[in-house]
Amino acid sequence: MNDNRLERKSDQTKALVRQSALGLFRSQGYAKTTMRAIAEEAGVSLGSTYYYFASKDELVLELYRESVTEQRAAASAALQDKSGLGERLKAALHAGVDAMTPYHAFGGAFVGSALPPQSAVNPFGPASAGVREDAIGIFRNVVEGTKVPAFLRAQLPELLWLGYMGVVLFWVYDHSEDQRRTRALIDGAAPLIAKLVGLSRLPVVKPLIEEALALKARVQG
């Protein structure tokens, strides 16, 4: 069994590798950050980095974790003085993009390693279940204290998160200065979604949304 001191030593080394990797990702990007560079920066051998992280992907997952944590904090601060679904959603989405901004230049490479189903970083996969729950939690927070029809309320946070994944994809491809187009997308889409949710009680709209929800339930996992 492990002793406290050993655990601490091991955790320290792991943290050191993690820290080196995140720093290099930030400063050099994904492609230029080689496992060898991470090892050297951390002052350990190449093999050691693999002892703590089974793949480069797992290091990217750490990055993902950190960015969600940051988004969570920023979003929950920004939500303090916002009411209304549109405004709250807008704040959360902007917080997300803010948290990712340092990585925009390498976003494409990250997406490439994130989307394969077997990847550890795949946001839909089991390995990232924890982070995903955190991320959906942000949108649960968004929905809290807003008026949402009961039949939609439970599902809405996950749907918003899914939409957010779409925004992230858009952001990755957005080469406009400071990603202005992504900001414009958020500013335009958030009130639109709020309006749609508001209309969802109407007899014309409701069956459509109910059917969509039923389809989602039928089709998933």
Added chain:
Amino acid sequence: MNDNRLERKSDQTKALVRQSALGLFRSQGYAKTTMRAIAEEAGVSLGSTYYYFASKDELVLELYRESVTEQRAAASAALQDKSGLGERLKAALHAGVDAMTPYHAFGGAFVGSALPPQSAVNPFGPASAGVREDAIGIFRNVVEGTKVPAFLRAQLPELLWLGYMGVVLFWVYDHSEDQRRTRALIDGAAPLIAKLVGLSRLPVVKPLIEEALALKARVQG
């Protein structure tokens, strides 16, 4: 300058490499198909394959091209006896999934190499503009001869193609037997979208859709 005979010789070699690559992709998958294996199968040196295709990605693009061509043919055949947007959309989407079925096992790897913005295979990028136009054309064909409000008509094919990209992503993650869930998604979503298009004239729905179209125009390119 090139002589006809020389061009023909060169084209033959290129076709040979292409053919070897596609065959190996089909039988071995993306990861196991190494550039060296492609070269050997084609009976040329490794360097030669790079003379004709600048990267493995470009070979995947050939695969993408082929699959779109196949989908196009299957869709246009299936559309002969279908009327109504829902039925026609369903047929086109099923044709797409049909064309991709042989590659499902390796779909994830393909997506990983396809989505990075700088990738040659990226379906939104300039390198695949031709294939993309072909693919959108399939949905132009779908819309033809159906009743669609004028304000939506021009945009609809591209929107449907975008939705299809979503279906493809879903398909990649779909591990159900014979991708049944993707089929169910198509069968459910196609009539839903048709219904939405039908309702899009109504004064409650129309402004919402108009605003969404305006947002899209504002935000793209």
Added chain:
DNA sequence: CACTCTTTTTGAACACGTTCAAATATTACT
């Protein structure tokens, strides 16, 4: 044929992510 110039082909080389058996350090137990 002899000569240039271009197109095509080659195989060695590079850096990368990853694996692994062996060496070393640390802990657990007597």
Added chain:
DNA sequence: AGTAATATTTGAACGTGTTCAAAAAGAGTG
């Protein structure tokens, strides 16, 4: 303290995609 078990570290090795200078083949021209 001494010994067996375990946790950690190491560096060499493998196979990969990609690059490149040089060789070979081909075409055009006198």
